Amino acid sequence: MTDAAATDWIAVDWGTSNLRLWRMAADGTVLERVEGDAGMGRLSPEDFEPTLLSLLPDLKARTTVLVCGMAGARQGWIEAPYLSVPCAPPKAAEGIAVPTEDSRLDVRILPGVSQNSPADVMRGEETQVAGFLALNPRFDGVICLPGTHSKWVHVSAGEIISFRSFMTGEIFELLSQRSVLRHGLGQGWDDAAFAAAVDQAMGRPAGFAAELFTLRAEGLLHGLSPDAAAARLSGLLIGMELSAAKPYWLGTSVALLGASKLVAHYRKALEAQAVPVLIADADRMTLEGLKAARKEETQA
Incomplete structure (x- = not known):
């Protein structure tokens, strides 16, 4: 059983078909890795928070959850902006805060990257x-x-x-x-x-x-x-x-x-x-x- 008190933050890769979640210690050690098939393509915006909480049943204090991927798409949890090339890969400070009902969650979704010509995007x-x-x-x-x-x-x-x-x-x-x-x-x-x-x-x-x-x-x-x-x-x-x-x-x-x-x-x-x-x-x-x-x- 993972020690919830040792969890410093949560890393999440939320794709179209599935999601991967890592509980992280302050020193960068992975405490637990969880994978599920509840990808963006199967969820409506109101489903994301309960889906995330179902993977964190023992979450205690308010915890930062840093998310990349299709959760930030227009059809996802909340639309995150794009950074335009040339640019460095997105940082946490550039993430968009997601309003949540559960006060234990401090969720931020990283931006994607876009290119004006030829038009292209990635998340x-x-x-x-x-x-x-x-x-x-x-x-x-x-x-x-x-x-x-x-x-x-x-x-x-x-x-x-x-x-x-x-x-x-x-x-x-x-x-x-x-x-x-x-x-x-x-x-x-x-x-x-x-x-x-x-x-x-x-x-x-x-x-x-x-x-x-x-x-x-x-x-x-x-x-x-x-x-x-x-x-x-x-x-x-x-x-x-x-x-x-x-x-x-x-x-x-x-x-x-x-x-x-x-x-x-x-x-x-x-x-x-x-x-x-x-x-x-x-x-x-x-x-x-x-x-x-x-x-x-x-x-x-």
């Missing part, structure tokens, strides 16, 4: 960037965060300079679950098929839509295996992303943050282009980013 990824920079303060280069909406983030001198988002993960989900391709896709993997598809998409991006239907036709006519088809679909999509993101990764080092399986695919695709790659654990980067935001406030 949550900027905290992972902050965590990576806290551990790698001299890093100048590009941080790639693969996911539902992949982000390519140019950082320099501790600031986010620019970024681009790609709907690669969401497109893969839509095509694999709702298009005609779903009939021929498996759950396994084929490294050679993936690598060939990445190369094909980067070399001939104009043929992307036709190559998608070829996956279906090859399954019907030539016995393309479902696993190879799934790997080719992923390779085509990631190859298209790398082609468009080339101004970000060409001639620089890239740090990859995200789910290990997806990161492995991006790593193979980038290393095939002779791009040096660093790997960092996304879960840890989120916590380190929240700790960095909190530290700035306590040392101010």
Whole structure:
């Protein structure tokens, strides 16, 4: 059982599908980690406070709760503003205070980051960037965060300079679950098929839509295996992303943050282009980013 009296503050990453919560001691030690599936997408604004309290049943005194992610979206708990690039990752002092009924909660939601042209926004990824920079303060280069909406983030001198988002993960989900391709896709993997598809998409991006239907036709006519088809679909999509993101990764080092399986695919695709790659654990980067935001406030 966690000693509630030892809890100095609470770190929360509140995403669309789930949330992660860490009870933190004053020295930065994690006292407890809790994860749940009550993401922003399942909640109305009035549901956030009771959901948070259900994860903190023994909360005693008034406690700071620092939140990043989609809880600050327009459809979330309360809309948090965006900081405009170029900017340093958000600090706790820049968070928006959330009115609560329970006086034990001092909740602040960190801002997201926006870009005017080309128009782009992020919520949550900027905290992972902050965590990576806290551990790698001299890093100048590009941080790639693969996911539902992949982000390519140019950082320099501790600031986010620019970024681009790609709907690669969401497109893969839509095509694999709702298009005609779903009939021929498996759950396994084929490294050679993936690598060939990445190369094909980067070399001939104009043929992307036709190559998608070829996956279906090859399954019907030539016995393309479902696993190879799934790997080719992923390779085509990631190859298209790398082609468009080339101004970000060409001639620089890239740090990859995200789910290990997806990161492995991006790593193979980038290393095939002779791009040096660093790997960092996304879960840890989120916590380190929240700790960095909190530290700035306590040392101010």
